[in-house]
Amino acid sequence: MRRSRSTRNAPHPPPESGEALRLVEVRKVYGDEGTRVTALAGVSLSLPHGTFTAVMGPSGSGKSTLLHCAAGLEEPDAGRVFVDGHELGGRSETALTRFRRAHIGFVFQQFNLLPTLTVTQNTTLPLKLAGRPIDHAAARAVLERVGLGQRLDHLPGQLSGGERQRVAIARALVTRPGVVLADEPTGALDSHSAREVLELLQETVRGYGRTVVMVTHDPVAAAYADVVVFLADGQLAGRMASPTARAVAERLTHLGDAAQQGIGG
Numbered sequence: 001m002r003r004s005r006s007t008r009n010a011p012h013p014p015p016e017s018g019e020a021l022r023l024v025e026v027r028k029v030y031g032d033e034g035t036r037v038t039a040l041a042g043v044s045l046s047l048p049h050g051t052f053t054a055v056m057g058p059s060g061s062g063k064s065t066l067l068h069c070a071a072g073l074e075e076p077d078a079g080r081v082f083v084d085g086h087e088l089g090g091r092s093e094t095a096l097t098r099f100r101r102a103h104i105g106f107v108f109q110q111f112n113l114l115p116t117l118t119v120t121q122n123t124t125l126p127l128k129l130a131g132r133p134i135d136h137a138a139a140r141a142v143l144e145r146v147g148l149g150q151r152l153d154h155l156p157g158q159l160s161g162g163e164r165q166r167v168a169i170a171r172a173l174v175t176r177p178g179v180v181l182a183d184e185p186t187g188a189l190d191s192h193s194a195r196e197v198l199e200l201l202q203e204t205v206r207g208y209g210r211t212v213v214m215v216t217h218d219p220v221a222a223a224y225a226d227v228v229v230f231l232a233d234g235q236l237a238g239r240m241a242s243p244t245a246r247a248v249a250e251r252l253t254h255l256g257d258a259a260q261q262g263i264g265g
């Protein structure tokens, strides 16, 4: 049966639980005897729909691993991950890929655009890969929303870093995922472009009800989020609502102490 245009374009309904992302005692260990590193040592986290969360912590504290486990890009050694109320574990690789394409958008520090595809083609690629119909009007609307309505036929090499990251955000949004995961999305940008990208991520949450989880090293970037969760040594080491850059920077300097005292959540 052909699906109607309105059904096809409807966002995925929020989970009844209201939780966009839930991690339960997630553990991830890399390497083997002699090189073993515990990247995540049993992390539990619950993020409601329509929230913007920043994940911070020292280098090597497990931030990217947490994001990759949440995205189903890495399989935890133990624990459970739920996205939009659906458990990721126990799926075949094909089923996981299909699920990821429907429910999760991912934004990388280095943009990961295909250099030979135009802005429009890069943006609609996830729909093409998912075998979904390409609604050019909808893609154009997303690109206009990120301020690239005048760049539709440009190649990534003809864009600034900030513009490339905005294409990457449009690409993450085009499938209307419930959850957008961003790994250092402003790490390669100057402060002006970074601010634009952060405002865009904020608008994604406030205006469109998406849930954004962003790994960052930058307290100024983290201050755009509703909540900051801190990681240290693969464990949760605290949480801050309504963060300011100054308060976040201050907390970061004491993170080591918090981890040693076993402060979580």
Ligand SMILES: Nc1ncnc2c1ncn2[C@@H]1O[C@H](COP(=O)(O)OP(=O)(O)OP(=O)(O)O)[C@@H](O)[C@H]1O
Binding pocket: 030, 031, 037, 038, 039, 057, 058, 059, 060, 061, 062, 063, 064, 065, 066
């Ligand atoms: N593929 C891998 N193989 C082996 N060890 C890994 C791998 N990926 C990550 N690690 C280790 O796991 C730990 C957590 O890494 P992760 O990249 O999650 O930290 P991070 O907090 O994101 O660090 P950074 O801020 O430097 O990006 C680190 O000690 C890292 O060396």
